[in-house]
Amino acid sequence: MKSMPSWIYALGALIFVLLFNAFATPGFFEINVLDGRLFGSVIDILNRVAPVALLSLGMTLVIATRGVDLSVGAVMAMSGAVAASLIARPEGNILLGLNFGDSVFLIVLAGLVTGLLCGLFNGLLVSRARIQPIVATLLLMVAGRGVAQLISDGQIITFSAPAFASIARGATLGMPNPFWIVVLFAAVILVLTRWTALGLFIESLGSNPIAARNVGINTGALLLFVYSVTGVCAGMAGMIAAADIQGADANNAGLYLELDAILAVSVGGTLLSGGRFSLVGTLIGAILMQTLTTTILTRGVAPELTLVVKALVVLAVCLLQSPTFLHMLRPKKVAA
Amino acid sequence: MNRFLSQERLPVLITSVVAIAMFLIAGFKYDNFLTLRVFFNLFSDNAFLGIVAVGLTFVILTGGIDLSVGSMVGCSSIMLATLIRDSQVAPPLAVGIVLAFGCLIGLTQGFLIARFELQPFLVTLAGLFLCRGIALRISQQSVQIDHPLFDQWASFSIALPQKSSLSFAALLLFLVVGIGWYLSRLRPFGRAIYAIGGNRQSAELMGVPVRKTLIGAYVISGICAALGGVVFTLYTQSGNAVSGTGLELDAIAAVVIGGTLLRGGYGSVPGSLLGVCVLGIVQTAITFDGTLSSWWTKIVIGVLLLGFLLLQRWIESAALSRRALAPSGTN
Amino acid sequence: MSESTPLLHLQGIDKRFPGVHALKGIDFELETEEIHALLGENGAGKSTLIKVLTGVHAADGGSICIEGRQIAPRNPNEAVTFGISTVYQEVNLAPNLSVAENICLGREPRNVFGIDWRAVGERTKSALNRVGLRVDPQRLVGDISIAEQQLVAIARALDVEAKVLILDEPTSSLDQDEVAQLFATLRRLREEGMGIIFVTHFLDQVYEISDRITVLRNGERIGTFQTDELPRIELVSHMIGRSAESLEHGAMASHEVSGHEPFLTVTNFGKRGSVQDLNFEIRSGEVIGLAGLLGSGRTETARLLFGIDHGTEGGYQLDNRSAHLTPRSAISRGVGLNVEDRKAEGIFPGLSIRENMVVVAQVKRRWWQRISTAEQKQVADEYVSALQLQPPNTDRNIENLSGGNQQKALLGRWLAVEPRLLLLDEPTRGIDIGAKFEIMALVERLRLEGKSFVFISSELSEVIRVSSRIVVLRDRRAVTTISRAEANEEAVVAAIAKHE
Incomplete structure (x- = not known):
């Protein structure tokens, strides 16, 4: 007995929104080639979804362990601030001691290490200090932006560095670079979790933490791992965001x-109560949300309504995952 | 077992000590800090945060969380300002409408959480988006309020010695804390809140009206957040859709520092007021210093929060091991 | 007992769940001044019947009458107003509130200002007196012992005008003295005219306290009997639906252990506050039984041996080397623990039966060498057929299995890594008698293959049946060891009950 994959609703919704656009938004599926690079709404969606897609890849693993990482936004701000300070080298900055020159590789590495350190911090609080994840990561969410401002001296650091900017703005093989970054991260995380037993261990831990310890799963190391992965993903997302605006804004x-x-x-x-997770589903989910946003924007609806739409989507998803709600629906169907 | 140093009281005690110590240290360091004026201004300046925190305390005591309070503040702020300026609604009625809106949002969130057993975290996340969306929809510009009655409220204060005073907002804060304390200590509703936070299944089997109580907690939180928005509007004399951004985090921090366990069941309303004071002292001290940049506030609050979380863990594990060591049986 | 209307009268109670006919027209009568035991194996319908009675489930058919008046409680609260109070197996109290608050929760006496705390205090005092519990009403319930909590729960149930008191396995976490204390209270309540429905797994207690017995099996009522007229063996055969003779078992074979050196030795081993003075050794092909009352330190011993808890005193030698185990290192050195609390600490709900069964093998093989799905299927299928696990489709969610089959899956999880020592903590709890015998037979078969076990069970007869030696625990200390030759119920009970 093979059950349907858990992301079937998301895929259905995505197809629905795409079909809607196919009829209602002229030129939605149009793709132009310019300087060997593809342009169009669909490409734009795949480009813009990158930061959220990266964050949600890591977040999937964290949520599968019954956790959540609220600090990813702040981590993006921190890694962005680190990268911007290393590139722009503003007077009196605390990172002046490090001179990476123009090496994009080293700067990205610094950003990723920033994310990794944040992830380790979260992971230690959750696994060692046994603080609830919402709370433990709330800490960095609050203080992280303060740290980001500390790094950037409270200013919005701007720079002009074409090589670094190409992380967000360049294209490879016709597709924008952020798309490839997501593909790379998704592939690595998929291999790490599904070609090894880490995926099973993460699902076991999320399904029953006590039992996981009792069968000898190293739960502490596993938690450290998932939060670190999320930290690195957030670090990369921060790089893309900084490269996109060629600057670092610690507040936003x-x-x-x-x-x-x-x-x-x-x-x-992926259920927020932990256990089974689906990285593919997460990517579909991220694309669905971005498609919705883009649809709203291209149709000229007031942008603040995206917030309302997101709210309604959250509620719809919650209700569809709620056994109580589904149970309530059923007898009605029978009666009707 | 020493009931005085129980799991419930110890964090509040430590918070009190920290608050007093910080106040004294700042007093030695900065001139004019150790005055009644600074002390009472703590309440006036942080009244909106305090009111929001009181409401949030109820939700957290049930083991839930309400992330929508920050954007609720923004929403009620812009709604109030627009109602008074553009729709020419009398301020008392406008406040009533805004509070009713807060009640409605709280009711909806509470209903979804209690009836369908949805995760509070997600439902109120939707509430966060929704309120901010509505707020921005009402107006993206800041709206000034010029109304004699409203000005009267904003400038009302009770004079106290040493040129200090208690503003209308501070008095409201004390009133809300008083009502919150009464509800949580002296009403069966309050006991039910604690029972649900301690063990929801048990509470259900013991006949506690779990759903009604949960909905009640979110309604209180919604109303308090809306009232917080009103007070914030009084404070700035203008409505702004983006006010209260990130406020949910400060409010959670205040509640936690005030000794309420995020897992629910332990904590108190006055404790949250104490937590607000701690945050207020940090803010005031950093303003007094002048050389420290404003972002230090966030970092210091983060460090404080970390300290208190580790403290909570320590108390919990101490309580657990004490229980394990306690002789079993009545004989 | 009066011939007139009974205190509580159920007629033709019928209840269906999707795919299950849980109650098939149950009749049940409870008189005043009666303690009525409700017995049956798992799945017999006891808990469903109680849930119908207390308004958790609505019956699909039949009627409930209390003192001749028909009632249909829609929730536990309403059942209470009809005079039906219930105390559940897991104590249902708010651990973060005081004893007094718990007793009055939801029905606090009030004055003009709100809750009248003085009246709360007085009511608590009288409620506690009624059950004979002396405990400070201001203490948090989480800080008192389980037995005290159980009595507080009963005090709470009696705080209202209860006519019928339902006790759903109230004794499963109590020790002997505590049970005696509880029974004294129950007898007093019976004299006061109350009708008590008593659900339990412990047959001794049934015979000690109950006036009548009703046996359920597969959702049907098998019969109601006067306790003193029903021989034990007959009761058991009613419960499991087999003839009495098939339960008698032959003489016990001896456990010959051929000159092996012990591979595990504990000397004065223990952990302060947990269990102490453990002294025994285990050879391959031996089963060490741990006997003792609940709370005597049996589970704690298993946790110490497996490294979930860490010893603070004495020595623990594995293969003649001092060992400081964690569950992980224990597994890699061939030790396994099948935990007592299946649901909370054993199964992985939401994951498939197959994943539940291979997880230990996967841990042993290290994370970077994933066991392929095909290989997982092979391993799982092997133990599904060896353990006769039903249903055999291992792709299904483990939550779909019955308790006994979940237990088999968990056993399979350990057998798949072939540990030389498997610690079995209550492997037979809460499962059918048939499955119990299968598990004991399995232990004997593997023992003959040279595997070793530590076997923990509340059922003395089981421990005696499987063990090569029995270590008796009392008050969290190992007090004596009884060899298989000398082991019989009287000897073990004497060792457990001995006062020094």
């Missing part, structure tokens, strides 16, 4: 993106 970089990421994960069919 990644603001509320943690919520979008959680939304993408749950829309993608």
Whole structure:
């Protein structure tokens, strides 16, 4: 007996929104080639979804362990601030001691390490200090933006560095670079979890933490792993965001993106109560949310309504995952 | 067992000590800090946060969370300002409408959480989006309020010695804390809140009206958040859709620092007021210093929160091991 | 007992769940001044019947009358107003509130200002007196012992005008003295005219306290009997639906252990506050039984041996080397623990039976060498057929299995890694008698293959049946060891009950 994948609703909804656009939004599926690079609404969606997609990949693993990482937005701000400070080298900055020159590789590495350190911090609080994940990561969510401002001296650091900017703005093989970054991260995380036993261990831990310890799963190391992965993903998302605007805004970089990421994960069919997770579902969820946003924007609806739409999607997903709600629906159908 | 140093009281005690110590240290460091004026201004300046925190305390005591309070503040702020300026609604009626709106949002959230057993975290996340969306829809610009009655409220204060005073907002804060304390201690509703936070299944089997109580907690939180928005509008004399951004985090921090366990069941309303004071002292001290940039506030609050979380863990594990060591049986 | 209307009268109670006919027209009568035991194996319908009675489920058919008046409680609260109070197996109290608050929760006496705390205090005092519990009403319920909590729960149930008191397995976490204390209270309540429905797994207690017995099986009422007229063996055969003779078993074979050296030795081993003075050794092909009352330190011993808890004193030698185990290192050195609390600490709900069964093998093989799905199927299928697990489709969610089959799946999880020592903590709890015998037979078969076990069970007869030696625990200390030759119920009970 093979049950349907958990992301079937999300895929259905995505197809529905795409079909809607096919009829209602002229030129939605049009793709132009310019300088060997593809342009069009669909490409734009795949480009813009990158930061949220990265965050939600890591978030999927964290949520599968019954956790949540609220700090990813703030981590983006921190890694962005680190990268911007290393590139722009503003006077009196605390990172002046590090000179990476123009090496994009080293700067991205610094950003990723920033994310990794944040992830380790979260992971230690959750696994060692046994603090509830919502609370433990709330800490960095509050203090992280303060740290980001500390790094950038409270200013919006702007820079002009074409090589670094190409992370967000360049294209490879016709597709925008952020798309490839997501593909790379998704592939690595998929291989790490599904070609090894880590996926089973993560699902076991989320399904029953005590039993997981009793069968010898190293739950502490596993938690450290999932939060670190999320930290690195957030670090990369921060790089893309900084490269996109060629600057670092400690206050607004990644603001509320943690919520979008959680939304993408749950829309993608991973239960917030932990256990079974689906990375594919998460990617579909993230694309669905971005498609909705783009649809709203291209149709000229007031942009603030995206917030309302997101709210309604969250509620719809929650209700569809609620056994009580489904149970209530059923007898009605029978009666009707 | 020493009931005085129980799981419930110890965090509040430590918070009190920290608050007093911080106040004294700042008092030695900065001139004019150790005055009644600074002390009472703590309440005036943080009244909106305090009112929001009181409402949130009820939700957290049940083991839930309400992330919508920050954007509720923004929503009620812009709604109030628009009602008074553009729709020419009398301020008392406008406040009534805004509070009714807060009640409605709280009711909806509570209903979804209690009836369908949805995760509070997600439902109120939707509430966060919804309120902010509505707020921005009402107006993206800041709306000034010029109304004699409203000005009267904003400037009302009770004079106290040493040129200090208690503003209308501070008095409202004390009133809300008083009502919150009464509800949580002296009404069966309050006991039910604690029972649900302690063990929901048990509470259900013991005949506690779990759904009604949960809905009640979110309604209180919604109304308090709306009232917080009103007070914030009084404070700035204008409505702004983006006010209260991130306020939910400060409110959660205040509640936790005030000794309420995020897992529910333990904590108190006055504790949250104490938590607000701690945050207020940090803010005031950093303003007094002048050389420290404003972002230090966030970092210090983060460090404080970390300290209190570790403290909570320590108390919990101490309580657990004490229970394990306690001789079993009545004989 | 009066011939007139009974206190409580159920007629033709019928209840269906999707796919299950849980109650098939049950009749049941409870008189005043009666303690009525309700017995049956798992799935017999006891808990469903109680849930119908207390308004958790609505019956599909039949009627409930209390003192001749027909009632249809829609929720536990309403049942209470009809005079039916219930105390559940897991104590249902708010651990973060005081004893007094718990007793009055939801029906607090009030004055003009709100809750009248003085009246709460007085009511608590009288309620506690009624059950004979002396405990400070201001203490948090989470800080008192389980037995005290159980009595507080009963005090709470009696705080209202209860005519019928339902006790759903109230004794499963109590020790002997506590049970005696509880029974004294029950007898007093019976004299006061109350009708008590008593659900339990412990047959001794049934014979000690009950006036009549009603046996359910597969949702049907098998019969109601006067307790003193029903021989034990007959009762058991009613419960499991087999003839009495098939339950008698032959003489016990001896456990010859051929000159092996012990591979595990504990000397004065223990953990302060948990269990102490453990002294025994285990050879391959031996089953060490742990006997003792609940709370005597049996589970704690298993946790110490497996490394979930860490010893603070004495020595623990594995293969003649001092060992400081964690569950992980224990598994890698061939030790396994099948936990007592299946649901909370054993199964992975939401994951498939197959994944539940291979997880230990996967842990042993390290994370980077994933066991392929095909290989997982092979391993799972092997133990599904060896353990006769039903249904055999291992792709299904483990939650779909019955308790006994979940237990088999968990056993399979350990057998798949072939541990030389498997610690079995209550492997037969809450499962059918048939499955119990299968599990004991399995232990004997594997023992003959040279595997070793530590076997923990509340059922003395089981421990005696399977063990090569029995370590007796009392008050969290190992007090004596009884060899298989000397082991019989009297000897073990004497060792457990001995006062020094």
